[in-house]
Amino acid sequence: SQQGEEDPQALSIQEGENATMNCSYKTSINNLQWYRQNSGRGLVHLILIRSNEREKHSGRLRVTLDTSKKSSSLLITASRAADTASYFCASGYSTLTFGKGTMLLVSP
Amino acid sequence: NAGVTQTPKFQVLKTGQSMTLQCAQDMNHEYMSWYRQDPGMGLRLIHYSVGAGITDQGEVPNGYNVSRSTTEDFPLRLLSAAPSQTSVYFCASSYSEESSYNEQFFGPGTRLTVL
Numbered sequence: 610s611q612q613g614e615e616d617p618q619a620l621s622i623q624e625g626e627n628a629t630m631n632c633s634y635k636t637s638i639n640n641l642q643w644y645r646q647n648s649g650r651g652l653v654h655l656i657l658i659r660s661n662e663r664e665k666h667s668g669r670l671r672v673t674l675d676t677s678k679k680s681s682s683l684l685i686t687a688s689r690a691a692d693t694a695s696y697f698c699a700s701g702y703s704t705l706t707f708g709k710g711t712m713l714l715v716s717p
Numbered sequence: 718n719a720g721v722t723q724t725p726k727f728q729v730l731k732t733g734q735s736m737t738l739q740c741a742q743d744m745n746h747e748y749m750s751w752y753r754q755d756p757g758m759g760l761r762l763i764h765y766s767v768g769a770g771i772t773d774q775g776e777v778p779n780g781y782n783v784s785r786s787t788t789e790d791f792p793l794r795l796l797s798a799a800p801s802q803t804s805v806y807f808c809a810s811s812y813s814e815e816s817s818y819n820e821q822f823f824g825p826g827t828r829l830t831v832l
Contacts, residue, residue, distance in 0.1 A: 642820065651721075651807055651823035652760075697759065704750070704775065705821065709759040 615698055615711040623716055628685040630711040632698030633678075641674055641681050641700040646710070652697065655683075688715045718743050723808050723824035730798040730831045738793040738827050740808030748811045749791040750821070753777065753804040760807065766791055798831045805829070 616631045634641070640659045644652040658665045658674045658681065665672045671684040681700075685692055693715045699705040724739045742749065750765035752775075762775030766785040780802060782794040791810075795802060805828050809821040 644821075644823075649826075651825050652809075652821075653823070654820035657820060699821075704762060704765060706762070706776075707752075707760040709757060 615696065615708045617711060618709070619712045619714070621714045621716065622688060624688060624690055626688055626715075628688050628692070628713055628715070630683045630696050630713070632681045632683070632700075632708055634681075634698070634700045634708075635679065636701075638676075638700040641672075641698060642705065643670075643672060643681075643683050644697045644699060644707075646695045646697065648694070655696075685713075688713075690715050690717050720744065721808055721810055721822050721824035723806075723827050725827060726825065728827060728829050730795075730829065732798060732800060732831060734798050736795050736798065738795075738806055738808075738829075740791045740793065740824060741789050742791075742808075742810040742822070743789065744810065744812075744822065745788060746810035746812050746822070747788070748813060748819075748821075749785065750775070750809050751781070751783065751791070751793045752807045752809065753802075754807060754826075755804050763793065763806075795829075800831045803829060803831045 614633050642657045643655045646652045656667045658672050669686045674681045695710040695712050697707050697710045699707045721742045747768050751763040752760040754760050761777045764783040766772045772783050805826050807826050808824040811819040811821045813819040
C-alpha cells in the first residue's frame with residue numbers, strides 16, 4: 610500500500626513561478642524524503658527532513674513537515690524549465706514507501 | 718565511482734521465460750533494494766537486503782527471487798515471466814541498513830516487457 614500520496618498529480622507553471630507539491634502519509638516515520646525523476650531516468654534524492662524538524666532548505670527547495678497532520682510540502686522557488694520532472698515523497702520507519710508522484714511541467 | 722549500475726537497460730521476454738536483472742554498487746552500501754514502477758502506481762518495493770546473506774520481502778515479492786552473496790551485487794530473478802511483470806525495474810542502495818535513515822541512490826532502470 611502507498612505510504613505517501615502527493616497532491617496535485619500534475620502541475621503546470623511558467624518559468625519564474627513557484628511550484629508547491631504536497632505529500633500526506635499514513636504511519637509514523639523516522640524522516641521523509643523527496644526525490645525527483647526526469648523522464649525515463651532513475652530517481653535522484655533531493656532532500657531529507659527528519660521527524661523532529663519542521664522546515665528545511667536546500668538551494669531553491671524548501672520542505673516543511675507537519676507530523677501532527679502527517680503531511681509535508683515541497684516548494685520550488687523561481688522554477689526553471691529544467692525543473693520539469695516527476696517529484697516523489699518517500700517515508701517510512703524502516704523501509705521507504707514512495708507515493709505516486711507529482712508531474713511538474715515548467716514552460717519557458 | 719560508478720554508483721549503482723543495472724543491466725540490461727531493455728529486455729523483452731516471452732511468457733514463461735526466466736531471467737536475471739543485474740544490479741551492482743561500488744559505494745560499499747549495506748542496504749540494497751529492488752522496486753518496480755508502473756504508470757500511476759509510483760514505486761513499489763519488491764525485495765530488499767540489509768547486508769550480504771540477508772534478504773527480505775517487500776510489498777510485491779511474488780514471482781521474484783533475490784540473493785545477496787556479496788555487498789556489491791543484488792540480482793533480481795524472474796522465475797517464470799508473466800505479462801503482469803511488464804514494468805520498469807529500479808535498483809537502489811543506501812548506506813544505512815534502514816533505508817529511511819539515508820538517501821537512496823538509484824540505478825538507471827531496466828525496462829522489461831513480457832509478451
